[in-house]
Amino acid sequence: MASGRMEFHAQSIMQHANFSFVLPNDVEMAEVKEPKHYERPTKSLLLLHGLTGTDTDWLFGGVAQEMAIQYNLAVFMPTTGNSFYLDKGYVGGNFCQFVGEELPDYIHKVFGYFSDREDSLIAGLSMGGYGAIHTAFAYPDRFSQCIALSSAIHLDDIAKADASATNLMPVEMLTDIFGDLSKLMxxxxxxxxxxxxxxxxxxxxxxxxxxxxxxxxxxxYNANTDFRDFLKKENADFFFEDGPGKHDWTFWNDYLNRGLSWMLG
Incomplete structure (x- = not known):
């Protein structure tokens, strides 16, 4: 098991961008519960953090290393600030382009992963759950599957935010991220x-x-079930589940495993 942290100059966000990684390149098979995952090539997973998070969250709070071992996954985790993984429309502020295009291209050049759509996944929690869905839909030729946990997909509430409301994020911050809130939907x-x-x-x-x-x-919760109903109406290829749990690592670690099990069999 190889792990580490790197940085490189990312043109899309015009900064030295950090990302952590875990590679299952020397796993002892005695550790693996389902050896069948090693009968296929290693798949690539881009794993996104939530609001106020960093690239090390899924290492220190989460189970990135364990998931890499059990599912034969090369896991890469970037830091993107509180960007919601969205493009602002100018070089230096394009975070969707960073996670959906520039970072996977760089990883492919350096490590050889993210070479094939069918072997490329994206996942995230909270803000990163929204970011995973949005990025997967923005780059459908890059990612074949997406895991979204406790997704901050409550756009109806964000669109209605104003300066008088009590929000986790000030309306000025929401406007900077999403643009004109009246046009968000x-x-x-x-x-x-x-x-x-x-x-x-x-x-x-x-x-x-x-x-x-x-x-x-x-x-x-209501926003997630609303999106579930939308996907069902559209006959999308998806699976939704809920269960006892809060907005915390206990839930995210358990359901990342459940999501990978559903996707990878």
Whole structure:
């Protein structure tokens, strides 16, 4: 098992960008519960952090190393700040381009991973759950599958935010991230809009696994079940489940494993 942390100059966000990685290149098979995962080539997983997080969150709080071992996954975890993994439309502020294009290209050049769509996955928690869905739909030729945990996909609430409301994020911050909030729901920052566009254009749509704890905030829980209902109506290839749990690592670690089990068999 190889692990480490690197940085490189990312043009899309115009900064030296950090990412951590775990590679199952010398795993002892006695550690592996399902050896069948080693009968195929190693798959690549881009794993995204939540609000206020960093590239080391899934290493220190999460189970990135264990998932790499058990599922034969090369796991890469970037730091992107509180960007929601969205593009601002100018070089230096394009975080969707960074995680969906520039970082996988760099990883492929250096490590050889992310070479094939069918072997490339993206996942995340909370803000990173939203980011995983949005990025997968923005780059459907790059990612074949997506895991979204406790996703901050409550765009209806974000669109209605104003200076008088009590929000986790100030309305000025939301506006900086999402742009004109009055136009958010019709924009390509809305995964429903993205999905409809992909379907209309006849493009491949990544398979989606979603999960949220029943003890999570009502805003997030309702938003996740609303998106579930949308996907069901659209006959999407997805799986949704909820269960006892809060917005915490106990839930995310358990359901990342469940999501990978569903996706990889």
């Amino acid at each position: 019709e924009s390509d920052k809305n995964p429903k809009v993205q999905f409809e566009k992909l379907k209309r254009e006849g493009k491949k749509i990544p398979r989606l696994y979603m999960a949220i704890g029943t003890e999570d905030s009502p805003e997030l």
